[in-house]
Amino acid sequence: MDLRAEKWTDRGARALARNVAAATGWGRVYADGAVTTSNAWIMAGRDGLKRKVAVGYSGKRPKWTQALRGTEKTVAGSCVLLLDADHDTLAALRNALPFLQPRPTGKTPSFGFGDRTGMATPGHLLALEGSGFFPNLAQQSIREMTRTQRSPAEVLDAAVFGALQSGHVTGFGADADHLKTLDDVDRCAEAGFVSFTLDAIEKVIDAAPRMNDADLEQAYRKILAEVPAAKGWEKKYSGKTFTFEKKVAVRMEGRAFREAIVKYGRAIPYWIEMEKRVRQKTKGRACEIEIAVDETGAVTTGAEHVFIARELAERGMSFQGFAPRFVGEFEKGVDYKGERQVLEDSVVEHAVLARAHGGYKISVHSGSDKFSIYPMIAKATEGRFHLKTAGTSWMEAVRVIARKDPALFREMCDFVRGQFAKDRASYHISGDPSKVPAPGTLSDADLERVYVDEDDGRQIMHVTYGSAFTAQDASGAWLFRDRIFAVLAKDEELYTTCLQKHLGRHVKGLKIKKVAKKRATVKA
Numbered sequence: 001m002d003l004r005a006e007k008w009t010d011r012g013a014r015a016l017a018r019n020v021a022a023a024t025g026w027g028r029v030y031a032d033g034a035v036t037t038s039n040a041w042i043m044a045g046r047d048g049l050k051r052k053v054a055v056g057y058s059g060k061r062p063k064w065t066q067a068l069r070g071t072e073k074t075v076a077g078s079c080v081l082l083l084d085a086d087h088d089t090l091a092a093l094r095n096a097l098p099f100l101q102p103r104p105t106g107k108t109p110s111f112g113f114g115d116r117t118g119m120a121t122p123g124h125l126l127a128l129e130g131s132g133f134f135p136n137l138a139q140q141s142i143r144e145m146t147r148t149q150r151s152p153a154e155v156l157d158a159a160v161f162g163a164l165q166s167g168h169v170t171g172f173g174a175d176a177d178h179l180k181t182l183d184d185v186d187r188c189a190e191a192g193f194v195s196f197t198l199d200a201i202e203k204v205i206d207a208a209p210r211m212n213d214a215d216l217e218q219a220y221r222k223i224l225a226e227v228p229a230a231k232g233w234e235k236k237y238s239g240k241t242f243t244f245e246k247k248v249a250v251r252m253e254g255r256a257f258r259e260a261i262v263k264y265g266r267a268i269p270y271w272i273e274m275e276k277r278v279r280q281k282t283k284g285r286a287c288e289i290e291i292a293v294d295e296t297g298a299v300t301t302g303a304e305h306v307f308i309a310r311e312l313a314e315r316g317m318s319f320q321g322f323a324p325r326f327v328g329e330f331e332k333g334v335d336y337k338g339e340r341q342v343l344e345d346s347v348v349e350h351a352v353l354a355r356a357h358g359g360y361k362i363s364v365h366s367g368s369d370k371f372s373i374y375p376m377i378a379k380a381t382e383g384r385f386h387l388k389t390a391g392t393s394w395m396e397a398v399r400v401i402a403r404k405d406p407a408l409f410r411e412m413c414d415f416v417r418g419q420f421a422k423d424r425a426s427y428h429i430s431g432d433p434s435k436v437p438a439p440g441t442l443s444d445a446d447l448e449r450v451y452v453d454e455d456d457g458r459q460i461m462h463v464t465y466g467s468a469f470t471a472q473d474a475s476g477a478w479l480f481r482d483r484i485f486a487v488l489a490k491d492e493e494l495y496t497t498c499l500q501k502h503l504g505r506h507v508k509g510l511k512i513k514k515v516a517k518k519r520a521t522v523k524a
Ligand SMILES: [Zn+2]
Pocket: 178, 292, 294, 295, 323, 365, 366
């Protein structure tokens, strides 16, 4: 059965959407996202905050709709199946329709969108339109899911619905970000994720570069005793210089060798264990792995990169992305702080090492709002990169709330200012709340400037999203969560436009169009 889908863009779709809205009473039917497939059409809708889907057909009900549970109604002469777009419906649609199944990003330049509200996908897709980037729509770390009290399945459902709402038929990815345990892997594999970002931080000895020589030696001996494969590492690496593309020479001498072994010696077998678990739990589904060390305490050296890449490859592991910890500050939500030339040299070095070890992409985390370095990243990696963003989309939701519901904004802002000291702990930021006037002292017009556009206020709102989403009153009711969603649903077009504009600036700065055209491999 041919289940290719096509976007349905003529006037007929809009007329039909009006008919569906009239017949159902749904507040919104997304005509611009209408899709046709195998003698049927599909349209997403929304009734208040409830997601809806309508599937129409003439004649016999298509086979692929058999798993869908809804009510049938005649609308403008066609049979229409009206569905609540709950988890069962979205999972059934995903099973039946290939364009709604997440897929790996492969070698195409790719863009990761964390969506903590579950309503940002349409804006994300508009921002990428015509860019050549492959979108990872459902990108969420376990930390983010815990903080917003969302499950991996809910995150994926939101992305699938967003793709349907946008009529996006050219594929998207789903990135289970910063997985640290086998249990994290299990939960995300079961939900249907296809990109697995493995973070072995719990096995990394982060203090290695700060140890004195005696402590480093002692730690090195301990790794030799603990990790069976470590016995061969001295012979393989110690004192050697590895040269790549005639321009990058990585010396593994003295401390450089010992630091790499101490820092990552225990992580190597753990990454292998995690990868095995991914393969086992995804049962043949096409998947990809990213190795992330960006949250380690010190800059990732060339020696560490070479050691990790070679040891993982030798154990048969192939990965699609590597996220180093870069030099300088990649603070959340603000531009890059640091020596740009030093950063460029290190991105070039990592890109050369990536090409030499299988051609995986360099993954840039905390990648939003780094406008000053985007052209360099695209060039230095020759377009072979992945950029992750997340909180910046939440900040566009904050912008909409500041603009459309200043009273809710003030209440929420007062509350999260009190949570900042606690919430910032796991993030790398320097925002200083004492520099930011309390929202009660600002006019409505100034709220957005101070708390969304200026760095100190922006960082306060950036890291306290979890507190905003999960604060409860004495009776256990959400303080802000439902009201946040209500504002975003009511002013959905504004939220989408803000996201398109802000993330569109990122995409423009990255200028990958030419490279992407050559490399694009994704087919609808
Ligand atoms: Zn990261």
